[in-house]
Amino acid sequence: xxxxxxxxxxxxxxxxxxxxxxxxxxxxxxxxxxxxxxxxxxxxxxxxxxxxxxxxxxxxxxxxxxxxxxxxxxxxxxxxxxxxxxxxxxxxxxxxxxxxxxxxxxxxxxxxxxxxxxxxxxxxxxxxxxxxxxxxxxxxxxxxxxxxxxxxxxxxxxxxxxxxxxxxxxxxxxxxxxxxxxxxxxxxxxxxxxxxxxxxxxxxxxxxxxxxxxxxxxxxxxxxxxxxxxxxxxxxxxxxxxxxxxxxxxxxxxxxxxxxxxxxxxxxxxxxxxxxxxxxxxxxxxxxxxxxxxxxxxxxxxxxxxxxxxxxxxxxxxxxxxx
Amino acid sequence: xxxxxxxxxxxxxxxxxxxxxxxxxxxxxxxxxxxxxxxxxxxxxxxxxxxxxxxxxxxxxxxxxxxxxxxxxxxxxxxxxxxxxxxxxxxxxxxxxxxxxxxxxxxxxxxxxxxxxxxxxxxxxxxxxxxxxxxxxxxxxxxxxxxxxxxxxxxxxxxxxxxxxxxxxxxxxxxxxxxxxxxxxxxxxxxxxxxxxxxxxxxxxxxxxxxxxxxxxxxxxxxxxxxxxxxxxxxxxxxxxxxxxxxxxxxxxxxxx
Ligand SMILES: Cc1cc2nc3c(=O)[nH]c(=O)nc-3n(C[C@H](O)[C@H](O)[C@H](O)COP(=O)(O)OP(=O)(O)OC[C@H]3O[C@@H](n4cnc5c(N)ncnc54)[C@H](O)[C@@H]3O)c2cc1C
Ligand SMILES: Nc1ncnc2c1ncn2[C@@H]1O[C@H](COP(=O)(O)O)[C@@H](O)[C@H]1O
Numbered sequence: 315x316x317x318x319x320x321x322x323x324x325x326x327x328x329x330x331x332x333x334x335x336x337x338x339x340x341x342x343x344x345x346x347x348x349x350x351x352x353x354x355x356x357x358x359x360x361x362x363x364x365x366x367x368x369x370x371x372x373x374x375x376x377x378x379x380x381x382x383x384x385x386x387x388x389x390x391x392x393x394x395x396x397x398x399x400x401x402x403x404x405x406x407x408x409x410x411x412x413x414x415x416x417x418x419x420x421x422x423x424x425x426x427x428x429x430x431x432x433x434x435x436x437x438x439x440x441x442x443x444x445x446x447x448x449x450x451x452x453x454x455x456x457x458x459x460x461x462x463x464x465x466x467x468x469x470x471x472x473x474x475x476x477x478x479x480x481x482x483x484x485x486x487x488x489x490x491x492x493x494x495x496x497x498x499x500x501x502x503x504x505x506x507x508x509x510x511x512x513x514x515x516x517x518x519x520x521x522x523x524x525x526x527x528x529x530x531x532x533x534x535x536x537x538x539x540x541x542x543x544x545x546x547x548x549x550x551x552x553x554x555x556x557x558x559x560x561x562x563x564x565x566x567x568x569x570x571x572x573x574x575x576x577x578x579x580x581x582x583x584x585x586x587x588x589x590x591x592x593x594x595x596x597x598x599x600x601x602x603x604x605x606x607x608x609x610x611x612x613x614x615x616x617x618x619x620x621x622x623x624x625x626x627x628x629x630x631x632x633x634x635x636x637x
Numbered sequence: 638x639x640x641x642x643x644x645x646x647x648x649x650x651x652x653x654x655x656x657x658x659x660x661x662x663x664x665x666x667x668x669x670x671x672x673x674x675x676x677x678x679x680x681x682x683x684x685x686x687x688x689x690x691x692x693x694x695x696x697x698x699x700x701x702x703x704x705x706x707x708x709x710x711x712x713x714x715x716x717x718x719x720x721x722x723x724x725x726x727x728x729x730x731x732x733x734x735x736x737x738x739x740x741x742x743x744x745x746x747x748x749x750x751x752x753x754x755x756x757x758x759x760x761x762x763x764x765x766x767x768x769x770x771x772x773x774x775x776x777x778x779x780x781x782x783x784x785x786x787x788x789x790x791x792x793x794x795x796x797x798x799x800x801x802x803x804x805x806x807x808x809x810x811x812x813x814x815x816x817x818x819x820x821x822x823x824x825x826x827x828x829x830x831x832x833x834x835x836x837x838x839x840x841x842x843x844x845x846x847x848x849x850x851x852x853x854x855x856x857x858x859x860x861x862x863x864x865x866x867x868x869x870x871x872x873x874x875x876x877x878x879x880x881x882x883x884x885x886x887x888x889x890x891x892x893x894x
Contacts, residue, residue, distance in 0.1 A: 387783070388780065412799070412802060415759065415768065416783050416818070420781075422732075422766070423732060428856045429856065431765060432767060458856055458859060498811055499811040501807060502807075503807070505808060543894065557824075562804060568784070569803070575893060583650065585650075585762075597893070606654075611869055615872075616869070616873065617873050619877060627881045628877075628884060630881075631885045632888075
């Protein structure tokens, strides 16, 4: 009976991305509990060279695809479908990441498998995997049980520790040929991040603003606070999308991953796409008028107040304290 | 260009969300709905493309709570045609929705005209699959790419910018017709005053199309619940003055100031 677990390795520019190791650690635990083999698929041009740290897998399948560096989601899905058939795998894990977006749903439609995305926790119950997903911007969790053991799980970045999935053991690598049609989508080139005036990944203190800051003018309040603390300002996606801050200051899934000593989140709801970029900050302080905002689930300290009331007072007190 | 935008309203997550008695759905009584951010951006991107390159913007949506105002807003912003799919639509998941939209699109031309672009939001917050674009593209037999933040027509296709992580992006080219999952438009979504929305309500009508969903739900939720209170932040209470004093103390204790 097909019962293997197949993890889609994520890689860009020849480097395995952390989400791969995060899934490997979690997948190893599932595989051991289910007594199932754990497989990793590395798909793309030159896939054979991208196997670093994948030693926790029982086997790594590398599949070269035609075309340029980044294969289309439909191509990756086609390869996975081929591998599922060849390798007796039943469960597929893909990252819920920008890069893999579309792979899970296309595979699900073509292979008629249930797709459970936004997975944050996994557990085995009565021989089947239950996936806990974050919905509604992190405010609600849902449990789905993959009762017959088949399905596709989209795994959130940062849900599992990468270190637990990285292994220097040399994995068993097998180059597998899977015939796929030439993709209609062509990768042209990378657009490198625009260098900002400040590198927010190198700051000790970050004052982050979200939509709760309300206007562009109010950002100066956060800037004054950041200055008093000797840090820099950064923001959530809506603030950057509004053009109030450059993309180099965006924290989260599409933006930067930061780990400052202090992360002050002002008017940020704490959507999973934001949280994955800041959850490993040392001390998180959140200010939000909504007592149920998910940011309070990751923060160490919380204040349920209007940022516009609190921030000017806080800035003055910090300045006074510093003298 | 022949531009289609799929819109959907989702519960406003700034409001309190509670789980209904069945333990598997949200309590509808208190929900307020609004267009998702990425829906706003998909519409904006379509309008920008029309303004730059000519063409027509057709908005399509499945009937849902508080949808009509969003649809008249789309008219007020410059959509040429707005169609609403109506029927027994409760609990319809992404694949089933995609089938309905695919059928609607095929009625507009089969095969679709060569300059057709279907713009959908790249992800949803209210659906376990979370993506309708890839399903739709597969059903239409056209390419799909998601997390798109820029679209430029180029020959018989388009050149798009897709986000990866850490600010890195990629440029891709694909032929039309195509389905694009829009994350952010090239400009922030335009604002229309409510008076213009009211005017649109008087001057335009929403076309309705009766549909019958098929495709059973493949993902069954066992339970919905709120995150545990245990891991939550220690809340600091008091006036802004008192809170600020306490924060300064905490930060000083950790040598952060
Ligand atoms: C593929 C993809 C990639 C994404 N990438 C990113 C990313 O890189 N970074 C990112 O941040 N997001 C990203 N997002 C978006 C993410 O899903 C959320 O939409 C976003 O993080 C929400 O930003 P926000 O918290 O500022 O806004 P909201 O969710 O609107 O929250 C605003 C908060 O402010 C509070 N508030 C309002 N007024 C006040 C006030 N006066 N005082 C205090 N609090 C107030 C509200 O209670 C609310 O909680 C991505 C989404 C997708 C689908
Ligand atoms: N029930 C629906 N009604 C209208 N549009 C929808 C519906 N479901 C999905 N869409 C649209 O399809 C795109 C992706 O939605 P989703 O599947 O929810 O990610 C968005 O543009 C939605 O607006």
